[in-house]
Amino acid sequence: MFEIEYKGGNGIVVSSKKAVLNIDPKLSLVGLKDIKTKDEVELATEVRFRVENSDARIIIDSPGEYEVGDFTIRGVAATRHIDTAEQEKLSTIYRVECSDVKIAVIGNVAPVLDEEQLEAIGMVDILVLPVGGGGYTLDATSAVAIVRQVEPKVVIPVHYADSGLRYEVPQDTLEVFTQELSVPVESITKYKLKSSAGLPPTMTVVEVSRS
DSSP states (O other): EEEEEEEETTEEEEESSSSEEESSSSSGGGOOOOOBBBSSSEEOOGGGOOOOTBBBBBOOOSSSSEEEEEEEEEEEEETTTTSSSSSOOOOOEEEEEETTEEEEESBOOSSSOOOOHHHOSSOOOOEEOOOTTTTSSSSSHHHHHHHHHHOEEEEEESSSOOSOOOOOOOOOOOHHHHHHSSSOEEEEESSSEESSSSSOSOOOOEOOOOO
16 A cells, blocks of 8 residues: 655655655755655655755665665656757656556656657556646646556646746646546545555546645
8 A cells, every 4th residue: 555645846755654755855946845855765857856865765866776665666767858869868757666556757858758768667557747837847738648658547747837836937737737638537635545456447637635
C-alpha cells in the first residue's frame, strides 16, 4: 500500500511502509516552504528541484537503477522542453514500482517521448505530469499527447494554475487539461492504493488537492 500527496508545483510525496519519496521537493521556487526530506528520499526530475538535505536518506537526480525500501526506481534521461535535442539531457523521467503498481513521473520535458524512453518506462499504471504550460512546462495539448503515448489507468496532473503559488509564468487551469483529455475526473485529498486491483477500469484523472 502507498499514498500520494500533492504539495504544489511538481511536488509529490509518495509514502509506503518502508520509505517516503519526495519528488521535486524545492517548493520555494513557487513561493512555498521546501518539503522536509530528513531520513527520506529526494527524487528530483532536475537538479534544481533538489533541496539537498544532508540528512536525506538518499538523493536521486539522474538516470540509473535504485532500490529504496519497497520502491524500485529507474531513472531515464530526457530533454527539457526549453532545450534542443542536441543539448545534454538535463531532465530525468522516473519509473517507480511499489508492489505490483508502476508509477511514471515526468517533469518539464519535451512534448513527445521517444521509443527508447517509452520502452524504459514500460507499462504504467499511474502517470504524474505537469500540465500548466506557459512556456515553462508541458501545456494541455502536449500533456495529453504524452498521456496517449503512455496509456496509464490513472493520471495525476501537477503544476497548474493555483492562486496560492507564485509561478515564474502564468499557468493554465487544470480544467484546460481535463477538458482536452476528456476522461472521468475524480477529486480527492490523498490518493491511496493497496494494489493494482484498486485501479479504475478505464483511464481516470485523479485531482489530488494540494496539502
